[in-house]
Amino acid sequence: MTAPREHRRAVRVGLLGAGTVGQALLRLLVEEAVALERRAGVALEVTRVAVRDPGRRRGVGLPPGVVSADPASVVHAPDVDVVVELMGGVHPALELVMAALGEGKPVVTANKELVAAHGPELFAAAQAANVDLLFEAAVGGAIPLVRPLRESLAGEHFTRVIGIVNGTTNYILTRMSEAGLGFEAALLEAQQLGYAEREPSADLDGHDAAAKAAILASLAFGVEVRGSDVAREGIRRLDAADVAYARRLGQEVRLLAIAERVAPGPPPVVSVRVHPALVPRSHPLASVRDVNNAVFLEGAAVGELMLYGRGAGGDPTAAAVLGDLIDAAHNHGGGRPGRLAPHQPVRLQPLAERRVAIYVGLEVQDQAGVLASVAAVFGRHGVSIRSMEQIGLGEGARLAFLTHEAGEQDVAATLAELAALDAVNRVGAPLRALGPVG
Ligand code: NAP
Ligand code: HSE
16 A cells, blocks of 8 residues: 555554445545654554455455455454554454454554443553553544543543534434424434434434443543443434424533533542433533534633534544554554553442433323323422423423422432323423523
């Protein structure tokens, strides 16, 4: 792909995966070869590429003999100095990355699922081998988040991190809000535009955002949080009426990934959660539209800080991978691997222990006594109603409730009992308030 190695120093790259991100990376490596060599101090030469189907036509040309279907052979190849993992999924990516680190080869990955599931083991292996394990692209695509948290602001005492970290759901919510689309119509549009997968549950059910929330929490607070630790609600239960009502309240609905310090410890207590929320239109996160991502940081010294940009897509993600690759190549050629502060154990606050003000919309039968029976359920669980409005009549009657702050457990019990009432046809998704409502 590049000039013969005998004319200049080169770091030899083994690439695992040449899909959306891998192909964009290969293209950038060719197009930007001269600038990259200047910045890395060495040439970057792709010597091996592993894919599932070597026979498939790709958008980039690769010399014969470079591509194989055996990722382990790429990791172990003597002509590979740095491994770039862009396959996705936990297995076999975990075994391959561990093997590379075990051989003293630096690794660059964009795999949030892998880092969120096995970060502590991977960081320990990289530390033991004294090599880089870099994953800037795993959260927020092109937005620099990992390096600022790990290096530029390593001394900051962050108190809360709030992210819009899933572009697909943000697109769907934007279209529901601005075009009045229903959930299914907005999802279909996102699929037609190539944002949502045909099987979209990783995005819609909040798994993707939960993995990113775990990584952000680990970096911001220096603690061990895994994707499976994150309390998670997705956006499937939202409907157009909920989103329209939120707008009338001066709020936008966003799927938020929130990591918050609750108590200093030891061990520190941290809350990490993903759920749809009401975001006041005056909050900077309310202006994050379409597939864009943003992370809003609150810290003792920095105050408030927001990082914003393209959170996904081949080119933006590959740009972040390339930045890591330059660092890894530079360090491999005699620099020092990036700092990996050990993460301390943490106590995760169960969602049930939190207090929250919510909005919830109920589809009800429009009859005498229904409001009284619904209000009685809130009262029985100690959830104080702040405001209520009936929207629509007869078949389309809907009650929109805003509550004062109440325990999550009490809110959950209220919603469960409401769903069982004969007069309630449907309980909408609860929307937790991020800031003041009304
Ligand atoms: P993708 O388009 O599905 O590409 C995956 C690549 O890995 C394909 O080339 C596939 O081979 C290869 N592969 C998968 N399993 C393999 C195996 N067992 N052995 C050999 N090759 C294998 O995925 P992507 O969108 O590029 O994403 C790559 C990584 O970047 C993921 O971790 C993803 O979460 C992360 N990421 C992606 C984005 C984005 O916008 N796409 C944004 C941020 C982070 P074939 O081509 O032959 O099928
Ligand atoms: N599917 C993700 C999103 C991109 O919609 O943001 C990869 O993390």
